[in-house]
Amino acid sequence: MPLVYAFDHRHRRSPKDLKDILGGKGANLAEMASVLRLPVPPGFTITTEACREYLLSGWPASLDAEVDRHLADLERSAGRTLGDPVDPLLVSVRSGARFSMPGMMDTVLNLGLNDRSVSGLAAVSGDVAFAYNSYARLIATFAEIVHGADADAFGRVWADARIRAGVGPDAHLGPDAAAGLCARFAEVFEHENGTPFPQDPRLQLDRAIRAVFSSWGAPRATAYREHEHIDHGLGTAVNVQAMVFGNRDERSGTGVAFSRDPATGRDRPYGDFLVNAQGEDVVAGVRITEPLSAMAERFGSIHEELLAHMRTLEVHFRDMVDVEFTIEQDRLHLLQVRVGKRTGAAALRMAVDMTADPDIALSRAEAVGRVSADHLDQVLHPRLARVTARPRRTPTWCC
Amino acid sequence: MLLTRGLGASPGAAVGPVVFRAVDAIAAAERGRPAILVRHETDTEDVAGMMASVGVLTSRGGLVSHAAVVARGWGKPAVVGAEEIEIDGSAMRVGSTVVVEGEVISLDGATGEVFLGSSGLLEAELPPEFDTVLAWADEIRGRTLSVRANADTGADAEIARRMGAEGIGLCRTEHMFLRPDRLGVVRRMILAQDPDEEAQAIDELRRVQRSDFTEVLEAMDGAPVTVRLLDPPLHEFLPRPEAVGGSAAAEAHTAAESGSDGDGVVDRTTAALQQWTEVNPMLGIRGVRLAVLKPSLYAMQVGALLDAVADRTEVGGTPIVEVMIPLTVAPSEMVAARGWVDTAVGEVGFGVVPAVGTMIETPRAALLADEMAAVSDFFSFGTNDLTQMTFGFSRDDVEAVMVPAYLARGLLEADPFDTIDTVGVGALVADAVRKGRAVRPDLTVGVCGEHGGDPASISFFVEAGVDYVSCSPYRVPIARLAAAHAVLNGSGARGASV
Numbered sequence: 001m002p003l004v005y006a007f008d009h010r011h012r013r014s015p016k017d018l019k020d021i022l023g024g025k026g027a028n029l030a031e032m033a034s035v036l037r038l039p040v041p042p043g044f045t046i047t048t049e050a051c052r053e054y055l056l057s058g059w060p061a062s063l064d065a066e067v068d069r070h071l072a073d074l075e076r077s078a079g080r081t082l083g084d085p086v087d088p089l090l091v092s093v094r095s096g097a098r099f100s101m102p103g104m105m106d107t108v109l110n111l112g113l114n115d116r117s118v119s120g121l122a123a124v125s126g127d128v129a130f131a132y133n134s135y136a137r138l139i140a141t142f143a144e145i146v147h148g149a150d151a152d153a154f155g156r157v158w159a160d161a162r163i164r165a166g167v168g169p170d171a172h173l174g175p176d177a178a179a180g181l182c183a184r185f186a187e188v189f190e191h192e193n194g195t196p197f198p199q200d201p202r203l204q205l206d207r208a209i210r211a212v213f214s215s216w217g218a219p220r221a222t223a224y225r226e227h228e229h230i231d232h233g234l235g236t237a238v239n240v241q242a243m244v245f246g247n248r249d250e251r252s253g254t255g256v257a258f259s260r261d262p263a264t265g266r267d268r269p270y271g272d273f274l275v276n277a278q279g280e281d282v283v284a285g286v287r288i289t290e291p292l293s294a295m296a297e298r299f300g301s302i303h304e305e306l307l308a309h310m311r312t313l314e315v316h317f318r319d320m321v322d323v324e325f326t327i328e329q330d331r332l333h334l335l336q337v338r339v340g341k342r343t344g345a346a347a348l349r350m351a352v353d354m355t356a357d358p359d360i361a362l363s364r365a366e367a368v369g370r371v372s373a374d375h376l377d378q379v380l381h382p383r384l385a386r387v388t389a390r391p392r393r394t395p396t397w398c399c
Numbered sequence: 400m401l402l403t404r405g406l407g408a409s410p411g412a413a414v415g416p417v418v419f420r421a422v423d424a425i426a427a428a429e430r431g432r433p434a435i436l437v438r439h440e441t442d443t444e445d446v447a448g449m450m451a452s453v454g455v456l457t458s459r460g461g462l463v464s465h466a467a468v469v470a471r472g473w474g475k476p477a478v479v480g481a482e483e484i485e486i487d488g489s490a491m492r493v494g495s496t497v498v499v500e501g502e503v504i505s506l507d508g509a510t511g512e513v514f515l516g517s518s519g520l521l522e523a524e525l526p527p528e529f530d531t532v533l534a535w536a537d538e539i540r541g542r543t544l545s546v547r548a549n550a551d552t553g554a555d556a557e558i559a560r561r562m563g564a565e566g567i568g569l570c571r572t573e574h575m576f577l578r579p580d581r582l583g584v585v586r587r588m589i590l591a592q593d594p595d596e597e598a599q600a601i602d603e604l605r606r607v608q609r610s611d612f613t614e615v616l617e618a619m620d621g622a623p624v625t626v627r628l629l630d631p632p633l634h635e636f637l638p639r640p641e642a643v644g645g646s647a648a649a650e651a652h653t654a655a656e657s658g659s660d661g662d663g664v665v666d667r668t669t670a671a672l673q674q675w676t677e678v679n680p681m682l683g684i685r686g687v688r689l690a691v692l693k694p695s696l697y698a699m700q701v702g703a704l705l706d707a708v709a710d711r712t713e714v715g716g717t718p719i720v721e722v723m724i725p726l727t728v729a730p731s732e733m734v735a736a737r738g739w740v741d742t743a744v745g746e747v748g749f750g751v752v753p754a755v756g757t758m759i760e761t762p763r764a765a766l767l768a769d770e771m772a773a774v775s776d777f778f779s780f781g782t783n784d785l786t787q788m789t790f791g792f793s794r795d796d797v798e799a800v801m802v803p804a805y806l807a808r809g810l811l812e813a814d815p816f817d818t819i820d821t822v823g824v825g826a827l828v829a830d831a832v833r834k835g836r837a838v839r840p841d842l843t844v845g846v847c848g849e850h851g852g853d854p855a856s857i858s859f860f861v862e863a864g865v866d867y868v869s870c871s872p873y874r875v876p877i878a879r880l881a882a883a884h885a886v887l888n889g890s891g892a893r894g895a896s897v
Contacts, residue, residue, distance in 0.1 A: 102468045104446075223447055226806070263407065263462070263509075265528075272461045288480070289461040341468065343410055348528035364535040369887055371532050373854045373877045379525055380873050381411035381476075384507045384518045 003050040004066040006073060007033035007043050007241075016317070021047045023237030025096030028337045036316060038309055041333050042077045043091070043241030044070040048098065051213045051235035059210075067205070071240075078242045083201035087124045088117035090134070090243040093208040095215060097236040100338060104224045105236060106145045106215040108208040109278070110138040110243060114199040118182070125248060132178030134245075139185040139197050142204070146211045149192040157184050172247075205240070212238045244333045246326040247278045253299070254279045254326045257292060257306060259314040262322070262342040265349025269307055271295075279324055279335065302332050313337050315359045319370070320350050344378030347371050402504060402515045403493045405456070405481030408467035410509035413454025413476040414517050416501045419489055421448020423500070428452070435504055439486055441466040449475065454506050456513060458484040476508035533563060533876055536883035544860070544882040545867035547623070548875050549847060551575065553614025556624075559872040563879055566623035567615065568779065568869020569723075569847040572700060573631050575611045576604075585636045588696075589675070590667045601695050605703045612707035616718040620711070623719045625779065625845070625869075626704055627758065628697045628736075630725040632685045634675040637668065681784075681793060686726025686758075687736060694739055697724075701743035701753075709747070721754040723779055728763045733774040756843070759831055760784035768831035772838040779869070780828050782848030782856075786815050789824045816849070819856040829863040836864070845869055854881035861885040 005011070007029050011018060015030035022030060026045030032038040046067070053060045075081050080089035090112045095105035113121065113135045122131035136158075143149035158181065162168070165177040173181060189197045198204050215221060216236045225232055246254030256279075257271030272289035274281055275298065281287050296303040306325060309332075313321045322340035326333050342350065351367035354360045362370070415433035418424050421444065427434035428451035436452040438445060440459045449455050449469060455477040457466045462479065470477030485492045489500040498504065498515065505518035547568035548559030552575075556567060576585045584603045591597035616624055677683035690697040704720055711718040724736040737755050744752050756777030759765050765785065772778070787794050792801075798816055805811040819825045828846075835842045845867045850856035852874030860868055861882060870878050 102465065220444065220446060227450055263410070270462075288459075288482075345410065345526045348526050348532055352528040352531050365539060365887055368532060368536045368539055368880070368883050371880060373881060376529075376877050376880060378411060379529060380523045380876065384412040384414075384505050384512075384514070384520065 001049065002047075002066060003053075003060055003063050004044050004046050004070045005030065006070060007040060007045065010034055019098050021049055021237070023048055023096035023098055023239075024100055024338060025094065025336055026237045026239050029239065029241075031316075032313070032334055032337055036312060038312070038334050039332055041242040041244050041335070042074055043239060044074060045096070046209060046238040046240070048235040048237045051216060051237065052233070054210070054213045055216065055235060064206075067209070067240075071202075071205070074240070074242060080242075082112040082205070083114060083117050085116040085120045088112055088120045090121070091205070092239075092241050092243050093205065093212060094239045094241070095212045095236045096239050097216070097230075098234050099228070099230050100341075101221060101224055101228075101230070104221045105218070106212050108138070108141055108145055108211070110134045111142075111204050111208055112201045113138050114197075114201065114204075116199075117201070125245075127248065128175035129172055129178045130245070130248060132175065132182050133172050133247075136178060136181045136185050139182065139189055142197065142208070143189050143192055145215070146207045147193040149189070153188050153192055154185060157181070157188055209238050209240075212236065241335070244326045244328040244331075244335075245278070246274070246328060247276055247281075248328055250276055251330050252276055252326070252328050253295070254281070254324075255289070255292070255295065256322060256324050257310060258320060258322045258340050259310040260320045260340075260346070260350055262320065262340050262346055265342065265346030265353070267353055269310055279326065299327060299330070302327055302330065305332050309334060318354070318360050318362065318366075320346075342375075344371075344375035347375040348379065400515045402496065402498070402513045403481050403483045405458075405478040405484075405511045405513065406462055406467070407507065407509045407511035408462055408464075408479040409455075409470035409475055409477035411454075411476035412505065412507050412518075412520055413452075414503065414505045414520065415453045416503050417456075417491070417498060418448075418452070418500055419486055419491070421445045421451075424448040424452040435506065437484070437486065437491055438466070440464060441469070454508065455479075456481060456484070456504075456506055458482055458486065470508070476506060478506045478508060478511050478513055481511070481513060529876070533879055536880050537563070539883040539886050540879060541886070543886050544857070544865065546875055546878045546882065547625075547845065547847075547867050547869040548872045549851075549869050550615065550619075550872060552611070553618045555872055556615045556618035559875060560618060560622075562872050562875035564619075564622075564872065564875045565867070566625070566719075567619055568625050568845050568851070568867060570615055570624055570626045572608065572627060572629055573635075575608060576629070576636060581607055582636065586668075589633050589636060590664070590671050592667070597695065601699045605699045605706070608700060608703035609706040609710070612704050613710050616707055616711045616720070617716065621717045621719065623721055625721040625723050625756075625777075625847075626700075627723040627725050628687075628700050629689060630686050632675065632677060632680045632683050633689065634672060634677065634680070637672050637675065681787065687724050687732045688726065690724075690736065690739065691732070697736065697739045698743045698746075701740050702747060704753075705743060705747045705749050708753075709749075721756060721777065723756055723758055723777075725758045725781070726760060726784070727757045727771070728761045730767065730770045730774050733757055733771065737774065758847070759828075760788070762789050762827065765827045765831040768834035769838045772835035772842050775835075775839075775842070777843035777845065778831065778835055779845040779847050780831075780865075782819060782824065782828070782846055782850045783816065785827065785848070786820065786824050789827060790815060790820070813855075818853055819850045819859050821859050825859055825863070828860075828865075832864050843867075852878055854884065857881040858885040858888070 015027050019027040022045050033040040050060050050063055075089055078089050080087050082089045090110050093108040093111055118131050118135045122128040140154040144151050161177055161181045165173050186197050246252045253275040254277050255271055255273035259269055260267050261270045271292040273292055273295045274287055274289055319339045321337050324336040326335055351370040354362040355367050413435055415435045417437050418434045419437050424434045424436045425448055433453040435454045436448050437456045440457050455466055455470050457479045458481050460479045464479055467479045483493050491498050503517045505514040545565050547566040548564035549569040550556040550559045550567050551571045584600055588597055588600035708718045708720055722740055740755050754776040757775045758781045759778050760781030764771055794816055802814050832844050844865050846860050846865055847869040851868035852870030868878055
């Protein structure tokens with residue numbers, strides 16, 4: 001059995017049914033890339049089997065060679081090389097278990113940057129500040145995730161740099177300040193970890209994969225699985241994917257969109273969106289997001305393309321989906337799809353509505369199967385006695 | 400007073416004192432207190448605190464922020480992105496209002512509103528699709544499993560009916576005794592010094608029980624109502640020993656209305672407490688054992704029930720009652736109990752003898768299921784007690800402290816009080832059903848423990864051939880859905896574990 005599969009690998013079964021080995025995220029990425037041919041940045045998935053073997057008896061013997069081969073394929077299809085000083089490929093390394101564990105496990109972004117390739121990224125993007133901000137992010141997350149360093153050490157340096165540059169928490173540092181920040185981060189890295197930040201991108205990748213495997217056993221992940229009754233023996237897959245940048249310029253952005261409203265179940269896409277930002281900014285709630293309608297104004301045709309893809313996915317999965325997407329310089333990329341979580345009221349409404357949707361044509365039995373005891377529990381929940389008829393405050397999910 | 404608004408991220412309402420750190424929410428939960436966790440934004444370090452809190456409030460973040468996603472997944476009420484809130488150590492400020500740790504707020508996870516102070520909680524409003532989906536679930540469920548409710552009052556029975564209950568599987572009579580206006584009469588019966596005094600109190604109780612039963616039968620007209628005769632030990636109706644001589648004695652005195660002096664009541668109460676207080680009440684004089692010592696008690700209850708049946712029939716109702724004997728360990732107890740029922744039927748001059756069945760909640764009754772079935776019209780498994788006694792776990796002492804430790808070390812796969820222990824207690828149930836039906840093929844079998852509302856357990860009970868489960872009124876829709884899921888999955892035992 002291979003331990004690594006490219007996203008566009010032609011599986012004999014529908015990849016979305018291979019969550020046991022590809023994990024939820026990897027299985028659905030493969031579904032989008034190999035079955036639906038949607039715009040997914042190229043990449044590959046290291047299986048849960050590899051993780052289980054790693055956790056039980058150490059790094060699998062064949063894994064290095066398989067990662068090498070898939071990395072070479074990825075570099076070929078992306079037309080860039082990891083660590084290239086002229087035009088570097090950057091990858092994200094993300095966990096992806098069989099069952100969704102939101103925010104429980106680790107992610108490394110911008111992997112492949114080093115002291116040399118950062119200037120390549122600066123030259124290609126024409127944005128020195130962007131390149132160094134990306135590099136700084138890599139050094140800090142690498143320290144935190146791979147070495148377990150204290151995030152505050154970097155946070156303080158970052159805050160210092162912002163104060164000295166006179167920029168707010170949402171703004172990027174200018175070119176010189178960002179380059180200075182990278183130098184300071186490299187010092188902090190070495191001070192915190194007793195070893196310099198690794199310049200070899202292949203070594204970065206190796207360590208990041210190990211870190212994601214290991215994060216399966218982290219206390220917070222273990223606690224989450226206990227609460228959700230998820231088997232501790234499943235392990236996580238690891239997804240290595242070519243990076244696209246929503247924080248490249250004002251013609252870039254990132255967001256999360258649901259094919260239907262996950263709060264009410266109403267058949268209307270809803271989502272949060274940020275111009276010139278990376279995905280973490282949306283999910284972390286650090287910046288105040290804009291509704292999808294704002295995206296329609298700024299990125300008209302891309303907005304339409306996104307809605308069309310979401311409908312394709314909804315019909316294909318025969319369920320409400322949530323999609324993570326990034327726009328890089330006017331090009332739309334889908335980074336993740338999954339069947340979306342929803343409230344009890346929304347689950348009921350969607351189940352009933354989808355029996356009447358001709359493209360989805362859910363059977364009554366399927367509709368009943370879509371509703372869980374927890375969903376019913378939620379609608380049976382009490383509400384506050386003081387009722388107000390006013391609508392919600394400037395709903396950000398209107399579009 | 401409306402404090403502020405954010406985004407309604409996870410519906411449901413929460414009322415409780417605010418805390419600003421996850422550890423404080425956990426500490427509150429450990430003391431059994433509610434807490435609302437307030438954070439700028441949450442991250443994975445806050446998850447345990449979110450779990451422990453009754454509601455979550457954040458000042459930043461949208462509907463897909465960490466706090467929103469996690470809370471929604473658990474159905475925990477949450478308001479996010481309430482930007483006016485500024486948190487400073489152990490207080491938060493909204494404009495000029497300062498809310499310090501421990502002050503109570505109320506939040507509405509549907510509308511995003513946050514109120515200062517405690518706001519009452521309203522019953523949930525069901526979306527229109529609720530009934531549609533449950534009607535489909537009922538079609539799928541068919542006759543596989545019937546769902547009844549545990550309800551002790553007319554009001555509960557009405558809610559149960561609205562939730563789709565097809566009867567009452569457990570109508571506890573002790574709650575009728577514990578109402579403030581009844582308690583005095585019950586105490587007088589316990590403290591009675593001669594048969595006349597006892598008979599007088601019993602007569603009075605019969606009158607009040609009659610009206611209680613009438614209310615329940617009216618709400619459940621045309622559907623079976625299984626009445627469990629008195630179960631708890633008598634000392635539960637007496638004042639606490641340390642209260643005797645104080646206000647409780649005065650209360651008992653008032654209740655006694657006997658004109659005797661207060662000291663006499665105090666002395667009698669003390670004596671009764673000595674007589675009835677038990678070292679291990681769970682295994683003490685309760686259920687049918689109580690009736691053996693005070694046979695007039697069960698006769699009175701059956702009499703009251705038959706009076707209520709007569710009342711309902713007279714006004715054109717269709718009351719269907721079943722009499723359930725708790726905590727039996729031997730067929731001979733059932734024979735005796737049937738005798739008390741027959742006596743009561745004879746006294747009332749009733750033509751029809753109601754069905755008389757037994758709870759199966761001691762391992763011995765389960766092991767002797769064939770013999771029990773010979774003298775019982777139905778079985779109802781009281782799986783709470785059956786689990787306690789099969790494991791030898793006192794729920795009160797074990798569940799909070801020991802079960803979590805067992806779960807963490809993998810010594811148990813699930814809390815057996817939440818999900819039926821399929822290989823132990825569950826096997827006992829399945830065997831008893833088989834044995835009982837071998838003797839009496841038409842034996843009706845129900846489950847009336849809390850497992851009756853647990854989806855994984857329901858799945859197991861379907862497999863075991865149980866006819867109905869009975870659960871609290873608001874669990875009834877969940878049981879209907881779970882039974883449909885069990886049918887759709889084609890197998891019962893899948894979800895159950897241990």
